[in-house]
Amino acid sequence: xxxxxxxxxxxxxxxxxxxxxxxxxxxxxxxxxxxxxxxxxxxxxxxxxxxxxxxxxxxxxxxxxxxxxxxxxxxxxxxxxxxxxxxxxxxxxxxxxxxxxxxxxxxxxxxxxxxxx
Amino acid sequence: xxxxxxxxxxxxxxxxxxxxxxxxxxxxxxxxxxxxxxxxxxxxxxxxxxxxxxxxxxxxxxxxxxxxxxxxxxxxxxxxxxxxxxxxxxxxxxxxxxxxxxxxxxxxxxxxxxx
Numbered sequence: 007x008x009x010x011x012x013x014x015x016x017x018x019x020x021x022x023x024x025x026x027x028x029x030x031x032x033x034x035x036x037x038x039x040x041x042x043x044x045x046x047x048x049x050x051x052x053x054x055x056x057x058x059x060x061x062x063x064x065x066x067x068x069x070x071x072x073x074x075x076x077x078x079x080x081x082x083x084x085x086x087x088x089x090x091x092x093x094x095x096x097x098x099x100x101x102x103x104x105x106x107x108x109x110x111x112x113x114x115x116x117x118x119x120x121x122x123x
Numbered sequence: 124x125x126x127x128x129x130x131x132x133x134x135x136x137x138x139x140x141x142x143x144x145x146x147x148x149x150x151x152x153x154x155x156x157x158x159x160x161x162x163x164x165x166x167x168x169x170x171x172x173x174x175x176x177x178x179x180x181x182x183x184x185x186x187x188x189x190x191x192x193x194x195x196x197x198x199x200x201x202x203x204x205x206x207x208x209x210x211x212x213x214x215x216x217x218x219x220x221x222x223x224x225x226x227x228x229x230x231x232x233x234x235x236x237x238x
Contacts, residue, residue: 010166040223049212049228050167063224099166103223112223114159114166 008034008104012115019090020123026086027118029100035080036102040112041073044097056083090122125150127215127229135235140203144232146196146213157214158187158198161231167212170198175218203236210234 009032019025029039037058042050054075055063062075074086083102087094101114127148136142148156155174159167171180171187173196179188184201200207210231217225 012166038223047230049230052224052226055224097164101166101223111169111172112226114168117164117166119164 008032008102008111008113010100010102010113010115012098012100012118014118015116016119016121018121018123021091022089024086024088025090025120026084027098027100027120029083029085029102029115031081031102031113034102034104036083036104037080038103039077039083040101040103041075041083041085042099042101044099044117050099053085058083087120090120092122095120095122125215125217125227127213127227129211129213129229129232131232132230133233133235135237136203138203138205138236138238141199141201142203142234144198144200144211144213144234146198146229148194148196148213148215148227148229150215150217150227151194152218153191154216154218156187156189156196157216158185158196159212159214161210161212163209170211200234205236205238208234208236 011030013028039056041053044050053068056075056077058077064070077083099117101112104111130145157172158170161167170185173180173189186199189196210233212231213229215227
């Protein structure tokens with residue numbers, strides 16, 4: 007089946023620094039990828055839709071200047087958390103669309119645990 | 124407001140037993156309903172996807188049912204294994220949502236399978 011990878015799986019950074027998270031579709035091309043964050047015991051919250059070759063679409067309340075998204079190729083999207091703060095600590099998950107038989111199948115990465123100290 | 128509610132919130136069963144998880148939704152009209160399994164600290168993994176016209180779909184020991192009239196879905200797990208311990212999430216795609224952007228997520232049922 008389709009595989010989506012994320013790197014790193016865990017990262018600890020200091021307040022004020024930036025951290026980049028990569029999302030790759032390993033065996034398929036994805037024109038659209040999604041970035042979610044998830045707090046403990048909460049459902050996934052969509053942050054933005056990443057479109058290859060164009061600007062990302064951010065959900066309401068998500069600061070585009072803080073969460074920079076770059077979808078440079080059909081297999082790679084990156085999320086950069088700029089000037090990180092402790093409240094940015096969360097579980098970040100990406101997903102990629104694979105168009106199947108009339109349904110957009112969505113494959114998720116394993117997630118990245120970000121801790122900001 | 125489109126909502127997806129799951130019950131129970133958490134469940135503990137013994138290994139080898141069966142269990143059924145419930146999902147009630149208000150999303151209407153909708154395109155499809157999905158069940159995902161999410162292990163702790165991992166991304167969700169798709170178990171089943173049912174379109175609005177389907178009533179049931181199986182994936183190994185997992186069987187999902189859908190009643191579009193009552194807006195209810197269930198996920199039945201047969202002969203549970205320790206590895207089934209995870210959160211099971213019901214997700215509904217509103218009709219016309221396009222490319223998965225407008226998915227409506229439930230909070231999930233946390234299942235613990237004990238030996």
